[in-house]
Amino acid sequence: MKSKAMVLEAPGKMSLQEFDIPEIGPEDALLKVEMVGVCGSDVGMYHGKKTRKPRPFPIIMGHEIVGEIAEIGEAAACSHGVQKGDRVIVEYAFGCGHCNNCLMGKYVQCESQFCYGSMISCNDQKHLWGAYSEYLYVAPHAVVHKISRDIPLESAVLISAVLGNAIRWLRIIGEVTIGDTVVIQGPGQQGLAGVVTARESGAANIIVIGTSIDESRMKLAREFGATYCCNIDKEDPLEVVKHITHGTMANIVMEVSGRPQGLIASLDLVGRGGTIVVPGMYGMDTEIPLMMDKIVYKEAKMLGVFSHNITSVIPAIKLVESQKYALEKMVTHRYPLEKAELAVRVAGREIKGEDPIKVVIVP
Ligand SMILES: [Zn+2]
Ligand SMILES: [Zn+2]
Incomplete structure (x- = not known):
């Protein structure tokens, strides 16, 4: 055969x-x-x-x-x-x-x-x-x-490989819990599964960040439980998260934009003692400049996560x-x-x- x-x-x-x-x-x-x-x-x-x-x-x-x-x-x-x-x-x-x-x-x-x-x-x-x-x-x-x-x-x-990933990254490793503010950068398949995971875990604010080409994805994100969708072509995500959290910023940032710029922004989006989960994949020939003192002063965690x-x-x-x-x-x-x-x-x-x-x- x-x-x-x-x-x-x-x-x-x-x-x-x-x-x-x-x-x-x-x-x-x-x-x-x-x-x-x-x-x-x-x-x-x-x-x-x-x-x-x-x-x-x-x-x-x-x-x-x-x-x-x-x-x-x-x-x-x-x-x-x-x-x-x-x-x-x-x-x-x-x-x-x-x-x-x-x-x-x-x-x-x-x-x-x-x-x-x-x-x-x-x-x-x-x-x-x-x-x-x-x-x-x-x-x-x-x-x-x-x-x-x-x-x-x-x-x-x-x-x-979609929901199983999100549950492992956001909940099991990232430890999202009741009342958290979760910021998801990138409303692709992993981001959408992240919305479901955050909602099931009791997150209070689920903020999804995307661009103008992500309209249909954002629509589904709202349906799955996103509490706010931010289009970076129209709004500054930092201001959005600052406003929603009254300045305390996110407990967890899930960086699934796949763009170095997304990772760089995560350092500002995360709050004190917060967690950034990073599934990548930026490419093993891509170095990303990060101002690591932002992580230090906030005592934030940056966690590599891979698969389910x-x-x-x-x-x-x-x-x-x-x-x-x-x-x-x-x-x-x-x-x-x-x-x-x-x-x-x-x-x-x-x-x-x-x-x-x-x-x-x-x-
Ligand atoms: Zn995969
Ligand atoms: Zn083995």
């Missing part, structure tokens, strides 16, 4: 290829990909943005994964707690299972950096290491969660399955596998006339 997959051969070069489906042993599984989200990091990868180590091209991208178990070994069925035919999501990172970080449960920080859709070449054994593909190889240490079939696929695809893990994905599943928020409204564009390159470019806002929030591929 073969699987079609869209391969990123080198930056800016994608092609549809066919791979042998790997043999599924007792500890392996095979996923029929039903939908995969296009992450902002996929856009960066497509353009050759520098990352933690050189990309092992050729790569099958795709780490926001939902699908159906097509085949599963006996040991894998036992360890993942799923069976053939179940609808599941698969987390981005999975550990080697034996390095110190893995043994401490920190598989996102595994020394081997195993993860889907970015750090394993499709030339490697098993080939199907990304979900821009009809089928995905589910490795023994992959983190798999069974989900309900009652929720739309468009919501399911956002559980791990089981501690955030489990609450994300529960929240999405509750259907309290119409998260599926984030999905504005759907493309077949053959159009993956266009999907990536639309997600990168490179196609005139398109106003994407979340782009997905349906292989």
